[in-house]
Amino acid sequence: DRTFEGLVALVTGGASGIGLATVQRLAAAGARVVVLDRPTTDVPGAAMTLTADVTDDGAVVAAVTRAVDELGRLDVVVNNAGIGAQGTVADNDDAEWARVWDVNVVGIARVTRAALPHLRVSPSAAVVNVSSIAATAGLPQRALYSATKGAVLALTMAMAADHVREGIRVNAVCPGTADTPWVGRLLAAAGDPAAERAALEARQPHGRLVSAAEIAEAIAYLAAPANRSVVGTALAVDGGMQGL
Ligand code: NAD
Numbered sequence: 403d404r405t406f407e408g409l410v411a412l413v414t415g416g417a418s419g420i421g422l423a424t425v426q427r428l429a430a431a432g433a434r435v436v437v438l439d440r441p442t443t444d445v446p447g448a449a450m451t452l453t454a455d456v457t458d459d460g461a462v463v464a465a466v467t468r469a470v471d472e473l474g475r476l477d478v479v480v481n482n483a484g485i486g487a488q489g490t491v492a493d494n495d496d497a498e499w500a501r502v503w504d505v506n507v508v509g510i511a512r513v514t515r516a517a518l519p520h521l522r523v524s525p526s527a528a529v530v531n532v533s534s535i536a537a538t539a540g541l542p543q544r545a546l547y548s549a550t551k552g553a554v555l556a557l558t559m560a561m562a563a564d565h566v567r568e569g570i571r572v573n574a575v576c577p578g579t580a581d582t583p584w585v586g587r588l589l590a591a592a593g594d595p596a597a598e599r600a601a602l603e604a605r606q607p608h609g610r611l612v613s614a615a616e617i618a619e620a621i622a623y624l625a626a627p628a629n630r631s632v633v634g635t636a637l638a639v640d641g642g643m644q645g646l
Pocket residue numbers: 414415416417418419420421438439440454455456457482483484485505532533534535576577578579580581582583584585
């Protein structure tokens with residue numbers, strides 16, 4: 403598969419979980435992949451690993467500039483960096499709302515804004531935003547997180563409309579519960595991690611957690627140059643959670 407031969411992709415949060423699987427998937431199909439993440443060691447398979455927090459506009463602009471200076475172009479942006487928040491609206495104060503919103507929503511605007519001049523001159527420009535089943539499923543104890551992921555969907559549709567005539571396709575992926583270090587941390591914090599995992603698996607219609615590689619596959623589909631009419635969609639990879 404040489405789908406991404408000659409193209410440069412940037413993956414935020416590419417050092418772990420869904421981001422890491424996406425780096426490996428796109429690199430295996432010929433892309434040179436730039437990881438933009440918080441402090442991290444070099445990511446295997448990545449052409450460049452850059453330290454930047456998506457909440458720091460100066461660092462984001464500097465990272466995108468450096469990537470394009472060294473690799474010569476930027477064609478695909480995967481806005482994957484995200485953080486969780488638990489609780490009802492009673493549990494998160496304004497500072498927590500601002501902190502999580504800044505990463506999950508404004509982070510996408512910031513990274514895309516920095517990338518846009520380069521995407522505009524790419525013949526194969528695509529942006530994939532990572533939303534979540536939480537955007538539409540009405541999950542309990544996830545008020546703030548769900549609000550950010552719903553905003554990611556709305557932002558995706560608005561960005562798709564704004565940039566399709568510039569030749570930039572914008573789409574979203576909505577993962578179900580995925581087997582990543584993030585979920586591993588949540589399970590580890592539970593009293594009986596093995597029982598908690600079994601309960602979590604039992605809640606999935608297909609009886610298992612979604613793998614990061616499966617989500618990376620959907621991201622690769624949405625980003626692939628051949629799928630040039632796929633614009634403004636949200637692709638669920640959730641074992642049927644929302645459809646059943
Ligand atoms: P993860 O915690 O394993 O990896 C997230 C990566 O993002 C980490 O490398 C982290 O350093 C990076 N990151 C976090 N905040 C950042 C910031 N401010 N700036 C730069 N990088 C930052 O998580 P994951 O499970 O792979 O989740 C990735 C994305 O998928 C997130 O947007 C998450 O909301 C979404 N998602 C995950 C699941 C799931 O079940 N794991 C389900 C639906 C959606």
